[in-house]
Amino acid sequence: MEFRILGRSGLKVPVLSFGTGTFGGANEFFRAWGNSGVPEATRLVDICLEAGVNMFDTADIYSEGESEKILGAAIAGRRDKVLISTKATFKMGPGPNELGSSRHHLISACEASLRRLKTDYIDIYQMHGFDALTPVEETLSALNDLVHSGKVRYIGCSNFSGWHLMKSLDVSERYGWSRYVAHQAYYSLIGREYEWELMPLGLDQGVGCLVWSPLGWGRLTGKIRRGQPLPKESRLPKTADYGPPVNDEYLYKVVDALDEVAKETGKTIPQIALNWLLQRPTVSNVIIGARNEEQLRQNLGAVGWNLTAAQVSKLDAASSVTLTYPYWHQRQFGERNPPPTR
Secondary structure, eight states, X not given: OOEEEOSSSSOEEESEEEEOTTBOOOSHHHHTTOXXXXXXXXXXXXXXXXXXXXXXXXXXXGGGGHHHHHHHHHTTTOGGXXXXXXXXXXXXXXXXXXXXXXXXXXXXXXXXXXXXXXXXXXXXXXXXXXXXXXXXXXXXXXXXXXXXXXXXXXXXXXXXXXXXXXXXXXXXXXXXXXXXXXXXXXXXXXXXXXXXXXXXXXXXXXXXXXXXXXXXXXXXXXOXXXXXXXXXXXXXXXXXXXXXXXXXXXXXXXXXXXXXXXXXXXXXXXXXXXXXXHTSTXXXXXXXXXSSHHHHHHHHTTSSOOOOHHHHHHHHHHHOOOOXXXXXHHHTTTTTSOOTTO
C-alpha cells in the first residue's frame, strides 16, 4: 500500500481508505448503501488492514450515528493501528443548535462522536459542509481548541467552494490556528469540476484531497450500460436525487472508454476509474466503499499498478466537458494559466 503526505501536514495516509457509509443501514437512504453489522464490519476492517488500508472514514450523520458505533466496535483493541476520519455539521437532532459549525454544536458533536467510536481522539475531524450562518472565526477557533485539547489531531473540510476554503485558510493563518489540511471532495471520471478551482487551490495552499464517491455515485461499476436496465442491487434508484447529476449519454461515453482500457489492461472498470484518480494532482486518498467482501477485494485491486500516459489521455478526452465561466475564459490564456492536471 502506498502512503502519501496529507496536504501541508506531517501525517501519512494510505492512498485508499474505507468509507463506512455502508455500516448500520439505520434508515432507507443508508440501507440503499448497505447495512453491515458488527460481525461483517469487523471482517471488512480485517481485510483492509491485511491490505495496508489503515484509514476509515465515517460521519456522525451516517445512519444516525450507527456507522460510528459499528466502526468503534470493529476496531476494538486495535485503535492504535488505524486512522479515523469523521465529520460533523449536518443536523443530528430536533433542536435549533443540533446542526451547523457553531462552537456550541461542534464541541458537543465531537464529544458524541468520541463516545460512539469509543476512543479519546479523532485523527481527522472534518466539517461536512459549509455553515454560512456561523462566523468562520468561531468555527476555526472551536476546532483549534479541540486540537489543543488532544481530542482532534488534524482538521479538514468537505464540500466547500473555493472561497469558503480560502477564507478559512486565511483566518487560520491570521490567528495562528490549526488549518485545514484536507478537503474531502467529490471527484470522479464523470465529475471533474473539482479540477476547475479546488485542485489549483489545493496545489497552491497545500490542501490534500480525500475523494468521496470516486465511482460517480455507483455509476462506474461496469454494471450500468447503454440499453441495459439498472442492476437489481444498486443504490441509484433510491439515492440518485441526493447525488451528482450525470447525463446518460455522457456516462455511456466514459464507460465506452473505460471498456477499451479494461481490454488493454485486464483490469475492471472500477479499478481503472480508481487508478485514474490516484494519478491526479492533490489526491492524497480515495475513499472506497463496499457492501461485501467481494466488492472490497475488487476495489483494493486499484493499487499496485498504473495506467499508461496514453490510457490516461484516452480517459481524459472521453470525460472532458465544456467548462463554465470563468474557467472556459481562463483556459484561453493557457500559456499563463495552464490546467492543473498538466
